[in-house]
Amino acid sequence: MAVWNDERLERIVAKLLRAGVLLSAAVVLLGGICHLAAHAAEPVAYRKFQPAEASYRSVSGITGAVARADCRAVIQLGLVLLIATPVARVAFSLVAFAFERDRTYVFVTLVVLAVLLYSLIFSH
Amino acid sequence: MTTLEFTLVVFLISAVAGFLGALTGLGGGVVVTPALTLLLGVDLRYAIGASLVSVIATSSGAAAAYVREGYSNIRIGMFLEVATTPGALIGAFLATRTPTSALPVIFGLMLLQAAWQSSRQDPDEAANAAPDILATRLKFDSSYPTSGGQRPYHVGRVKTGFGLMFGAGAISGLLGIGSGALKVIAMDQAMRIPFKVSTTTSNFMIGVTAAASAGVYLSRGYIEPGLTMPVMLGVLSGSILGARLLIVARTRVLRWIFGVVVGLMALEMIFSGIRGRI
Numbered sequence: 001m002a003v004w005n006d007e008r009l010e011r012i013v014a015k016l017l018r019a020g021v022l023l024s025a026a027v028v029l030l031g032g033i034c035h036l037a038a039h040a041a042e043p044v045a046y047r048k049f050q051p052a053e054a055s056y057r058s059v060s061g062i063t064g065a066v067a068r069a070d071c072r073a074v075i076q077l078g079l080v081l082l083i084a085t086p087v088a089r090v091a092f093s094l095v096a097f098a099f100e101r102d103r104t105y106v107f108v109t110l111v112v113l114a115v116l117l118y119s120l121i122f123s124h
Numbered sequence: 125m126t127t128l129e130f131t132l133v134v135f136l137i138s139a140v141a142g143f144l145g146a147l148t149g150l151g152g153g154v155v156v157t158p159a160l161t162l163l164l165g166v167d168l169r170y171a172i173g174a175s176l177v178s179v180i181a182t183s184s185g186a187a188a189a190y191v192r193e194g195y196s197n198i199r200i201g202m203f204l205e206v207a208t209t210p211g212a213l214i215g216a217f218l219a220t221r222t223p224t225s226a227l228p229v230i231f232g233l234m235l236l237q238a239a240w241q242s243s244r245q246d247p248d249e250a251a252n253a254a255p256d257i258l259a260t261r262l263k264f265d266s267s268y269p270t271s272g273g274q275r276p277y278h279v280g281r282v283k284t285g286f287g288l289m290f291g292a293g294a295i296s297g298l299l300g301i302g303s304g305a306l307k308v309i310a311m312d313q314a315m316r317i318p319f320k321v322s323t324t325t326s327n328f329m330i331g332v333t334a335a336a337s338a339g340v341y342l343s344r345g346y347i348e349p350g351l352t353m354p355v356m357l358g359v360l361s362g363s364i365l366g367a368r369l370l371i372v373a374r375t376r377v378l379r380w381i382f383g384v385v386v387g388l389m390a391l392e393m394i395f396s397g398i399r400g401r402i
Binding site for chain 1: 356
């Protein structure tokens with residue numbers, strides 16, 4: 001079995017990031033084309049703030065709307081996937097540092113991941 | 125404007141934002157927020173939501189290249205992130221209690237000075253830091269690729285850098301600005317980390333910091349899919365190009381671009397502070 005070292009860690013992190021970014025971009029593009037196909041000629045400005053509809057404001061709402069083939073929800077799903085890439089990166093680093101038996105960095109990464117998940121889940 | 129025209133304009137602006145954001149380690153928000161609000165008259169809350177997504181897009185889009193090439197130092201980034209995040213939370217908490225417009229003006233002037241200093245320094249003349257016991261223990265010292273092959277570097281003044289990162293987080297939370305500029309300046313000026321390592325490591329950190337606040341903005345409805353879609357796709361394309369350029373660009377050019385972008389950001393802050401908009 002190959003040894004866990006920083007170089008191997010970095011190669012995997014790079015692949016993980018590329019996959020996450022490409023996947024989220026593909027989903028956003030799909031939703032975007034579908035959204036534009038229906039609304040391309042309508043006027044738009046976003047001058048006045050109206051909070052996005054409730055179904056676009058939570059992961060469960062978004063997945064529910066995607067199931068109803070809602071184009072804007074597909075965009076939102078892609079954006080959620082994008083937001084998840086740094087989280088996945090930190091989570092993967094934690095696993096890698098654990099394999100390297102680097103206790104200091106397992107602790108450091110655990111703190112970062114805990115704060116990240118806490119603010120993602122409980123801040124609203 | 126029709127939806128199609130608006131989408132194309134936002135895509136182009138965002139591509140420029142992603143390009144500059146990846147090149148400087150500042151993230152795409154520096155360009156996206158003022159462009160959307162001042163140029164297109166978009167409501168600030170939509171712009172903030174889009175800007176947050178643009179920071180994550182810059183970070184993740186450019187990171188694949190930076191990590192693969194071995195520029196960004198994940199240990200330094202992870203360690204300093206421990207200081208930035210609580211700083212940002214405290215800053216955001218204080219933001220509701222400090223109504224003064226003097227703060228952005230004072231801070232803008234400081235940033236202006238720092239931008240001037242960062243842009244002037246000649247990287248080849250700058251002596252690398254002396255080995256620091258703490259940096260050695262934390263395994264910060266590493267090497268990065270240059271035109272003359274891998275070049276090893278030491279990291280200095282870890283404690284000062286850690287303190288500055290806390291301050292960077294607090295000020296970004298307080299003023300609602302991206303913390304990338306302060307992160308790069310702290311790593312470059314205080315810790316004496318090579319410029320390309322500083323900007324690419326900042327690029328990693330801003331993505332993590334932005335992801336932490338993404339939940340709040342999503343649940344408040346600030347992330348508008350129709351507006352954020354071209355921002356995300358544009359910033360991503362721009363950041364991938366910016367990352368390619370950083371790898372081949374000379375450090376002196378990168379410092380100059382960084383100085384100009386941070387200088388403009390500081391001026392914008394000073395003016396909006398004077399006009400009492402913050």
